[in-house]
Amino acid sequence: MSALDLATLRRLAAEGNEEAANRLVDLAAERGDVVELRDLVDAGNELAGEKLATLAGERGDIDELRRLVGDGNELAADKLAQFAAAREDVDELSRLADEGNEVAATLLTRLIRGTE
DSSP: OOHHHHHHHHHHHHTTOHHHHHHHHHHHHHHTOHHHHHHHHHTTOHHHHHHHHHHHHHHTOHHHHHHHHHTTOHHHHHHHHHHHHHTTOHHHHHHHHHTTOHHHHHHHHHHHHHHO
16 A cells, blocks of 8 residues: 555544544554554544554563553453463452453452462
């Protein structure tokens, strides 16, 4: 896709065109463009949040997952809980469970049962 096409999509997305915004999300995810995905998340695009959480999970980017969790991204919270369980990080799992994340609560329970 040419720079002109991307610029047009960005302009349309900024004007509120959801189809253009979602196309930008797909293209950014294909390129692994975390910056563009963050910009789209910050603009309120939920699909961008899901794609960014998936990308961060694939890359093991704990900091990005935490940032997304702070923004209320449930998929990021699930992925962060899985990483925390793999590290046996009871504190992180407890925090996520206290914030209402079911995956963290389940993994925390399993981890505690396994250590008894």
